[in-house]
Amino acid sequence: MVDANFSRIGPMSGAELRELAGQLPVPDGSKALAPPVLGNLPKASMDAQTTHYAVGPAGYAVQAEYCRQSWSASIAARRP
Numbered sequence: 001m002v003d004a005n006f007s008r009i010g011p012m013s014g015a016e017l018r019e020l021a022g023q024l025p026v027p028d029g030s031k032a033l034a035p036p037v038l039g040n041l042p043k044a045s046m047d048a049q050t051t052h053y054a055v056g057p058a059g060y061a062v063q064a065e066y067c068r069q070s071w072s073a074s075i076a077a078r079r080p
Contacts, residue, residue, distance in 0.1 A: 026032070
C-alpha cells in the first residue's frame, strides 16, 4: 500500500503517481498473491448461493443495485 501526498494538485498528479508506482519493487512468488479472503470468513454461516465479488467503487455500486433489486423482489413476493 502506498499513501502519496502531493504538495500541489494538478494535471501531473496522476502521472507522478504512476511514475512512483513504477519505481516500487514488485513482489514475487507467494508474496505476489492476494490474501485468501474467503478462507478467513466464518464457514458455518456461509451460504454459497449468495457469495458475490466486487472490486472498486463501480463494482460495489453494481452489487448494491443488484441487492436492492433482489431485496425488493423478495419483499414483493411475500406480499399477499
